[in-house]
Amino acid sequence: MLVLGIETSCDETAAAVVEDGRIIRSNVVASQVDLHARFGGVVPELASRKHMERIFPVLDEALEQARVSYRELQGVAVTIGPGLMGALTVGVAAAKALAFSRGLPLVGVNHLLGHIYANFLEHGEIPLPALALVVSGAHSDLILMKEHASYQILGRTRDDAAGEAFDKVARAMGLGYPGGPAIDRLARAGDPYAIPLPRPFAEVDSLDFSFSGIKTAVLRVLHRNPSPDPSFLANLAASFQRVVVETLIEKTMRAARRVSPKAILLAGGVAANSLLREQMAEAVEKLGLPFYRPSPSLCTDNAAMIAACGYYQLRRGERAALTLGAYADLPIS
Ligand code: KG4
Ligand code: ZN
Numbered sequence: 001m002l003v004l005g006i007e008t009s010c011d012e013t014a015a016a017v018v019e020d021g022r023i024i025r026s027n028v029v030a031s032q033v034d035l036h037a038r039f040g041g042v043v044p045e046l047a048s049r050k051h052m053e054r055i056f057p058v059l060d061e062a063l064e065q066a067r068v069s070y071r072e073l074q075g076v077a078v079t080i081g082p083g084l085m086g087a088l089t090v091g092v093a094a095a096k097a098l099a100f101s102r103g104l105p106l107v108g109v110n111h112l113l114g115h116i117y118a119n120f121l122e123h124g125e126i127p128l129p130a131l132a133l134v135v136s137g138a139h140s141d142l143i144l145m146k147e148h149a150s151y152q153i154l155g156r157t158r159d160d161a162a163g164e165a166f167d168k169v170a171r172a173m174g175l176g177y178p179g180g181p182a183i184d185r186l187a188r189a190g191d192p193y194a195i196p197l198p199r200p201f202a203e204v205d206s207l208d209f210s211f212s213g214i215k216t217a218v219l220r221v222l223h224r225n226p227s228p229d230p231s232f233l234a235n236l237a238a239s240f241q242r243v244v245v246e247t248l249i250e251k252t253m254r255a256a257r258r259v260s261p262k263a264i265l266l267a268g269g270v271a272a273n274s275l276l277r278e279q280m281a282e283a284v285e286k287l288g289l290p291f292y293r294p295s296p297s298l299c300t301d302n303a304a305m306i307a308a309c310g311y312y313q314l315r316r317g318e319r320a321a322l323t324l325g326a327y328a329d330l331p332i333s
Contacts, residue, residue: 002068003075003314004098005307006059008091009083009111010137011035011042013054014303017066017073021117021311022124025066027304030054037177041167048086055094062303070102077310080108081330082138088326096322106320107313109306110330112139113151115267117309118294118302126292127262133252133280136268137163137178140209140248142255143332145265148312151332154255155207162244163270165211169218169240173233183237184273190231190238195221197243207255214243245276249283256287266293269300 002025007014011032017025032050036042063070078095081088092108099106116132131154132143140162142155160168163180170179175186197217201210218240225232248270256264264284270276277293284291298305 001074001311001314002072003077003307003311004059004062004073005109005303005305005310006076006078006091006095007111007114007301007303007306008051008055008087009079009081010087010301011047012301013051013058014301015059015062016303016307017062017068018121018304018307018311021308021315022121024121024304025068026062026064027302028058028062028065029302030058033178040171040177042084044084044086047084048090051087051090055090059094059098070098073102073104075105075107075310075314077107077109077307077313079111079114079306080324081111081327083111083328085326085328088328092324092326096324100322105314106322106324107310107318108320108324109309109313110332111306112136112141112143112268112332114305114309115299116143116145116265117312118267118298118305119265119292120312121305121308122294122298123292126265127290129259129261130263130265131252131256131259131261132265132267133248133271134268135162135248135266135270135276137161137167139268140211142207142251144259144261149316153332154259155209155251157209157211158201159210159212160215162209162211162248163268165215165244166270168215172219172222173236180270180273183241184275186234187238187241187275190234190236192238192242194235195239197221197239199243200247207251207258209247209251211244214240241273241275245273245279248276249280252280253283253287256289261289263290263292266291267299272296272299
């Protein structure tokens, strides 16, 4: 089954053609990073306008690269939330127009489930129930995937998401936007134990996260050191990254002990972080469980993961009406 995926929830205009939820025939991502970088973060109004400009060229490019005509498609899957309302609306409108004009089945995809399905896209079937740590710019969720259509949220962030903390700390350090990749790179040159930082919200019983405290602690360190040299900044990046990664792993292990999953998955933009990938793999190995993570380019926003998730929805007979809407806050159901 050839499914067209469309993703416009934030600052990437993306379209992809995926065969049977597994084979990426094309995966086009038009990033708006340059546009938003000078503002230090995503400007929603600019994002929507850029999506409008790019959506049809990106769709044409995805079909061309896949060597597929619109006639050959068998379904359309589009991100309907959570995300920026105006940005989401552009993708949803395009998907509905396509589905209507070509008589194609349409499904709306939850962006966070899309991130989880990047793992199914790359690795095929995964033993369930699986515990997923979904860490992106706006979410830090521990999700128990019981079956393909059955999920339970075990923990979420109470304030800043992990990616948001990376972005805010990077901005304060003068590293630009997006901050995650910049901190990841800089941390390689630093000592992760050089600067003591509080361990964020490591209290025993909760599976929730909170990253605003560590962000504030880093801002305070910077305030006390107004002209930091490069090695100090590298040490700070490494210390911050270590503490965040340790917290993410500790909570995931705690959740695993509680729910005894058959596999552990990593997903979302922060899953591209080299330290998290490496240390989570080691921690899961100690548990004796299989561990899945997407390739870094499939961790960050893309439409192939949306097409993969949509494929499973279409296969179980889901169909969205042409009244399908976009939802800035969309719970996982
Ligand atoms: O999933 P994503 O591409 O977009 C959202 O759905 O939000 O995640 C973006 C987030 C940003 O906060 C970005 O800084 C972070 O993922 N990120 C990283 C890395 N690459 C992207 N964080 C840490 N290390 C990285 N290598
Ligand atoms: Zn995302």
